[in-house]
Amino acid sequence: xxxxxxxxxxxxxxxxxxxxxxxxxxxxxxxxxxxxxxxxxxxxxxxxxxxxxxxxxxxxxxxxxxxxxxxxxxxxxxxxxxxxxxxxxxxxxxxxxxxxxxxxxxxxxxxxxxxxxxxxxxxxxxxxxxxxxxxxxxxxxxxxxxxxxxxxxxxxxxxxxxxxxxxxxxxxxxxxxxxxxxxxxxxxxxxxxxx
Numbered sequence: 001x002x003x004x005x006x007x008x009x010x011x012x013x014x015x016x017x018x019x020x021x022x023x024x025x026x027x028x029x030x031x032x033x034x035x036x037x038x039x040x041x042x043x044x045x046x047x048x049x050x051x052x053x054x055x056x057x058x059x060x061x062x063x064x065x066x067x068x069x070x071x072x073x074x075x076x077x078x079x080x081x082x083x084x085x086x087x088x089x090x091x092x093x094x095x096x097x098x099x100x101x102x103x104x105x106x107x108x109x110x111x112x113x114x115x116x117x118x119x120x121x122x123x124x125x126x127x128x129x130x131x132x133x134x135x136x137x138x139x140x141x142x143x144x145x146x147x148x149x150x151x152x153x154x155x156x157x158x159x160x161x162x163x164x165x166x167x168x169x170x171x172x173x174x175x176x177x178x179x180x181x182x183x184x185x186x187x188x189x190x191x192x193x194x195x
Contacts, residue, residue, distance in 0.1 A: 003102055006064065009148075009184030013050070013072060015058040024101055025064035026115035027091070028184035029054065029072025029110055029148035047077035048084035054084035059090045066101050067091035071110040072184055073118035078110070080119070094146065094175040098139060106140045109134065112149025112185055113166055120148065128168050143179045145172070150183040158186055 006019055019025065032047045032055075040046040055185075059067055069091050071078040077085060078095070085117035087170060092099045094108030110120040111134060113127045122130045133147075138145065149166055150156040156165030164186065173181055173195070 003104065007182050010072065015054070019062050019064065019095040023065045025062060025067045026144070026146055026182050027067065027069030028146050028182045029070050030074045030184060031069065031071060032075045032077065034074070040152055041074055042076050044077045044081040044084055044191050047075070051077070052086045052091065056086070056089055068094065068099060068101065068106055068108070070094050070108040070146050070148055071120060073112060073115055073120055073192070075110065076119045078119070082105060091147065096137070098142065104143045105139065105141055106144045106146060107138045108146035110148045113164060115164060128166060132168035132171065135168055138176055140170055140176055141175050145176070145178050146182045148183065148185050150185055150189070151181065154195070155183055155189040155191065156186055157189045159188045
């Protein structure tokens, strides 16, 4: 069966209204907003309320049959206060886990290498080893990997020229050979890449 898939990432509270009708909408992290409230980035109560109101309404209105997403380094409430998150949001949230949509197996993780002490960071020391252990759990038959942190050399070059992607993710991609890898995190390195 042919599926129409749309992909977005790094929303930071900006919820696009122009998403075309699709079978599957994939969200690659940094969902929670601070556009209208810059001080909210580490405010768990604000993030939980936003998820239960603005984000919920947007999810219900978007023209996608199914929404699957992960978090990212700005989504502190998911990392530090998951008890505040509404359990009935109309999406499938992946946190180092898998789901299957119309026969397509998707694995997702919010993790990235240490980056300014944000949420879902691998340890500053031994980060690649920690990510390698995490990625070793990705099922071999995975069709799509969604990772907030990018693989090394693909969408990971920061504005100051540093490459902040993970070698361990590259190794996992080489081992699994998924059809697609969806990432976010480094805004200025957006685009599509082939290996």
